[in-house]
Amino acid sequence: MAFTALICDDSLLARNQLKKSLPVNFDAEIVTAANGVEAISLLRARDIGVVFLDLTMPELDGIGVLEAIKAEAIDCFVIVVSADIQPEMQKRVTELGALAFIAKPASADKLAAVMNKYGLI
Numbered sequence: 750m751a752f753t754a755l756i757c758d759d760s761l762l763a764r765n766q767l768k769k770s771l772p773v774n775f776d777a778e779i780v781t782a783a784n785g786v787e788a789i790s791l792l793r794a795r796d797i798g799v800v801f802l803d804l805t806m807p808e809l810d811g812i813g814v815l816e817a818i819k820a821e822a823i824d825c826f827v828i829v830v831s832a833d834i835q836p837e838m839q840k841r842v843t844e845l846g847a848l849a850f851i852a853k854p855a856s857a858d859k860l861a862a863v864m865n866k867y868g869l870i
Contacts, residue, residue, distance in 0.1 A: 752798030753778045757788040757814065758830070759806040763853065767801055767830060770857040772870050785809025789817050797825045799869055801855075802847070804831040804838065815845035828863060830855045 754777040758764045764781050771779070777798065782788040786808045791797065800818075804811035811829060818827065829842045832853040839850045849863045864870045 755797045755800045757782040758803035772861045785814040792823050799826040804833050
């Protein structure tokens with residue numbers, strides 16, 4: 750395994766769909782979180798290379814996760830995967846350090862294109 754990837758989404762169905770859509774040549778251990786609190790806990794405890802992050806979640810949303818990553822200088826790539834496709838939200842997540850924004854449901858082609866662009870595959 751090259752590194753660990755975190756899929757953070759409150760929907761089990763969405764987590765599983767995203768995991769199945771990842772490129773076959775993506776050499777990573779996949780861990781999951783059902784909300785932002787779980788995600789931050791994993792990010793503090795493990796070396797996570799990339800986070801696939803939903804925005805709308807209970808307890809701590811994706812914006813809160815991005816703010817914590819930035820405030821704590823946690824070294825990881827973040828790709829936001831969300832149904833909230835408003836241009837203002839896309840701008841905000843980019844300002845907080847997200848590499849890319851992919852609209853749900855994330856297609857295998859779109860994931861592969863973004864991951865290839867940033868050298869993740």
